[in-house]
Amino acid sequence: MEDFQELRKLVELSSNIVFFGGAGTSTESGIPDFRSAQGLFETQRGSRHAPEEMLSRDFFLSEPEEFYRFYRTHMIHAQAEPNAAHQALALLEKEGRLKAVITQNIDGLHQKAGSERVLELHGSVHRNYCMDCRKFFPLEAVLQAEEPVPHCDACGGIIKPDVVLYQEGLDEEILSAAVEAIEAADMLIVAGTSLRVYPAAGLIRYYSGSKLVLINKSATPYDSSANYLVQDSIGKVLSTMAGDAGPEV
Numbered sequence: 037m038e039d040f041q042e043l044r045k046l047v048e049l050s051s052n053i054v055f056f057g058g059a060g061t062s063t064e065s066g067i068p069d070f071r072s073a074q075g076l077f078e079t080q081r082g083s084r085h086a087p088e089e090m091l092s093r094d095f096f097l098s099e100p101e102e103f104y105r106f107y108r109t110h111m112i113h114a115q116a117e118p119n120a121a122h123q124a125l126a127l128l129e130k131e132g133r134l135k136a137v138i139t140q141n142i143d144g145l146h147q148k149a150g151s152e153r154v155l156e157l158h159g160s161v162h163r164n165y166c167m168d169c170r171k172f173f174p175l176e177a178v179l180q181a182e183e184p185v186p187h188c189d190a191c192g193g194i195i196k197p198d199v200v201l202y203q204e205g206l207d208e209e210i211l212s213a214a215v216e217a218i219e220a221a222d223m224l225i226v227a228g229t230s231l232r233v234y235p236a237a238g239l240i241r242y243y244s245g246s247k248l249v250l251i252n253k254s255a256t257p258y259d260s261s262a263n264y265l266v267q268d269s270i271g272k273v274l275s276t277m278a279g280d281a282g283p284e285v
Contacts, residue, residue, distance in 0.1 A: 084169020
């Protein structure tokens with residue numbers, strides 16, 4: 037779809053938009069995705085441990101030093117800034133049209149752009165907690181730790197990022213909130229996700245409306261279900277959709 041005029045009009049006629057995004061939402065901020073040809077999982081093939089293994093709970097517990105080496109290098113992008121997609125979504129929320137951002141990302145860029153109702157399915161690098169006493173720590177506690185594995189300054193326990201690792205389940209409250217938001221949506225925008233990782237990918241099934249917009253540069257298993265399929269830059273498309281969404285703010 038080259039002409040986004042129809043998508044802009046859909047936004048203008050919507051009052052309960054929900055956005056559901058994945059790693060592709062942040063690639064224009066310089067953060068690699070996971071499953072594309074240039075993604076993390078492909079570029080790290082051939083390493084002693086596969087990325088999926090190093091990002092598992094078992095690996096974190098058995099090899100915390102190696103986990104943190106990989107995690108600090110590949111999963112934390114503290115200098116990244118929100119891109120046009122994040123900014124467009126924040127604008128739509130400010131105008132009252134967008135009711136929720138549901139994200140698989142852990143980078144916190146939606147909040148940094150100004151979005152307030154962000155449902156983080158996989159947690160955030162900005163939250164970390166002691167596995168023993170549950171004390172919470174900011175990202176700086178991980179980045180500035182003098183030792184390879186950060187420890188709690190209160191009890192000495194290992195600090196774990198508040199992110200969902202392989203072998204861990206999603207937070208049920210956040211998952212339920214995401215389902216409720218999608219069920220109530222009059223427009224669902226899905227972008228930057230392969231829609232191959234469950235249970236997150238299954239959320240799209242809860243939308244029963246007729247304004248499902250799917251923005252992704254590669255094919256997904258749900259392409260045939262989309263009312264509007266766009267294979268283009270997420271930042272460009274969302275900026276165009278939000279540009280004429282309402283009064284200037």
